[in-house]
Amino acid sequence: MIRMENLTKIFDTPDGDxxxxxxxxxxxxxxxxxILLGPSGCGKTTTxxxxxxxxxxSSGKIFIDGKDTDTVDxxxxxxxxGYVIQQIxxxxxxxxxxxxxxxxDLLGWEKAKSRKRAxxxxxxxxxxxxxxxxxxPKELSGGQQQRVGxxxxxxxxxxxxxxxxxxxxxxxINRAVIQDxxxxxxxxxxxxxxxxxxxxxxxxxMADKIAIFKDGVLEQYSAxxxxxxxxxxxxxxxxxxxxxxxxxxxxxxxxxxxxxEEYKVHGEADLANAIAQMKELGHQNIVVTGLRGRARxxxxxxxxxxxxxxxxxxRQALPAVANVKEDxxxxxxxxxxxxxxxxxxxxxxxxxxxxxxxKAISRALSAIYRDETLNTKR
Amino acid sequence: MVDNxxxxxxxxxxxxxxxxxxxxxxxxxxxxxxxAITQSKRAADIVxxxxxxxxxxxxxxxxxxxxxxxSTIGQGVGYLPAVIAVLLYSQLxxxxxxxxxxxxxxxAMREAAKGLGxxxxxxxxxVEIPLAVxxxxxxxxxxxxxNIGITAIAAYIGAxxxxxxxxxxxxxxxxxxxxxxAIAVSVLAxxxxxxxxxxxxxxxxxxxxxxx
Numbered sequence: 001m002i003r004m005e006n007l008t009k010i011f012d013t014p015d016g017d018x019x020x021x022x023x024x025x026x027x028x029x030x031x032x033x034x035i036l037l038g039p040s041g042c043g044k045t046t047t048x049x050x051x052x053x054x055x056x057x058s059s060g061k062i063f064i065d066g067k068d069t070d071t072v073d074x075x076x077x078x079x080x081x082g083y084v085i086q087q088i089x090x091x092x093x094x095x096x097x098x099x100x101x102x103x104x105d106l107l108g109w110e111k112a113k114s115r116k117r118a119x120x121x122x123x124x125x126x127x128x129x130x131x132x133x134x135x136x137p138k139e140l141s142g143g144q145q146q147r148v149g150x151x152x153x154x155x156x157x158x159x160x161x162x163x164x165x166x167x168x169x170x171x172x173i174n175r176a177v178i179q180d181x182x183x184x185x186x187x188x189x190x191x192x193x194x195x196x197x198x199x200x201x202x203x204x205x206m207a208d209k210i211a212i213f214k215d216g217v218l219e220q221y222s223a224x225x226x227x228x229x230x231x232x233x234x235x236x237x238x239x240x241x242x243x244x245x246x247x248x249x250x251x252x253x254x255x256x257x258x259x260x261e262e263y264k265v266h267g268e269a270d271l272a273n274a275i276a277q278m279k280e281l282g283h284q285n286i287v288v289t290g291l292r293g294r295a296r297x298x299x300x301x302x303x304x305x306x307x308x309x310x311x312x313x314x315r316q317a318l319p320a321v322a323n324v325k326e327d328x329x330x331x332x333x334x335x336x337x338x339x340x341x342x343x344x345x346x347x348x349x350x351x352x353x354x355x356x357x358x359k360a361i362s363r364a365l366s367a368i369y370r371d372e373t374l375n376t377k378r
Numbered sequence: 379m380v381d382n383x384x385x386x387x388x389x390x391x392x393x394x395x396x397x398x399x400x401x402x403x404x405x406x407x408x409x410x411x412x413x414a415i416t417q418s419k420r421a422a423d424i425v426x427x428x429x430x431x432x433x434x435x436x437x438x439x440x441x442x443x444x445x446x447x448x449s450t451i452g453q454g455v456g457y458l459p460a461v462i463a464v465l466l467y468s469q470l471x472x473x474x475x476x477x478x479x480x481x482x483x484x485x486a487m488r489e490a491a492k493g494l495g496x497x498x499x500x501x502x503x504x505v506e507i508p509l510a511v512x513x514x515x516x517x518x519x520x521x522x523x524x525n526i527g528i529t530a531i532a533a534y535i536g537a538x539x540x541x542x543x544x545x546x547x548x549x550x551x552x553x554x555x556x557x558x559x560a561i562a563v564s565v566l567a568x569x570x571x572x573x574x575x576x577x578x579x580x581x582x583x584x585x586x587x588x589x590x
Binding site: 092094162 | 484486487489490491492493494495496497500504505508509583
């Protein structure tokens, strides 16, 4: 847990005092990722660096796991806080192994223990220990180096991790991969993470909570979905962009907006039953399922209206399906690709789970006051 | 010449001994001075200024200056003034390269080192000095090559070394001795430079082999 009380930084410059951080109060609960976001010069990096004392604070208090950081020696403090910087900062004169073991070595761990830890951590980020331990940073690609930069910060298992634009220097494709890996890793290690970014999409994707700064003032501190649904003021709204509503698509998943799981017909059912269900559902299509409930095909109301016969004759192949775990961005993209206004939802094994329609999606996006189920899904 | 190989070898050893001892001491003094002056721009300007002035003193003049001073301890000529002169001339390349190397260490390295919890001393020992070594070695190479030449002149104050062949060659108008001395000095300079280049490469961490 990280807590700041009235944290303030005043820089004494030749042009007079500049208040870089102005009475910031916030708390990052244990195990959560908090992303500091804002335009350059807004005080986000200064705030981050005051936590591990790289920039001395002017006034205010910082508590880590309830302990006032003023009572701890700064060098000791930094050894107990993981730190990742944008430029990665691996030491070119040390092997990957020695780089990872810097903090354990500073803390005086036994060699055998720290070296074993280095190998474990490399495996955690999908780098083969035997291939990387003895190499030097310059022999690794940028993405590999940044993975090592992150695990170096985790080597002594600190409860808190500070990251200054950690994925900023990596190309977009690798960045997405590393972000996903990092989120997966965070599920296991559950560190309290404070993270500076200038990339809104990165923040929306990774943060449990986003803190938006402007001119040293903390403007809003909320969960990404709350932020996008209800920005506190015009500055935040324009900072998030005109397309902020669309950005919410990546926060919601198909499971959040699907409906009508009970409406389906199987191949032997009669047409009247299908029509009755469509009317009840208010939808012109119905999914035809297989014997065990897998989504197989669909019927369109116009095709069977006033017709006689069996469903098999009128069924059409499903153009595409949406996995319930997908985000809405993927589902919408699938709809546009196939020029359809609805999709059948399925689980990983292809079992039918309901419908998702463009209408339901737009309703979900326009809902400012979302219901509790949506809120807890993340 | 072949008959005199033994003598050439002995003179070479004398030569190497003067340069080796003096540059060795210069490393032990110049590197700490170079590190120390990174703390203050003013100190750096003063120290580098003095070191530069020393290099501008012609070697013959420097040897001459030292004779009365060192005569007070009975060492006016010979090995000691030669070593002192080389020591003084070596300061500039070694101090300057150390200073430049340390001040040019990537700020990201320094921030990472500090952020991970290294003290100033640990940062210096674990990161900054190891990173500075290749650049310091360039200074050492400059000092060695330059002073192999200067030491040849030290023959005039009786310090021995390969310069004896040259000075005798001139005074006895004997081109064979002159050429022997000149070639030997050149060969020694080239061989030393290559040897130190080899050492420098050994001390430099591997460079990029990744094709991105």
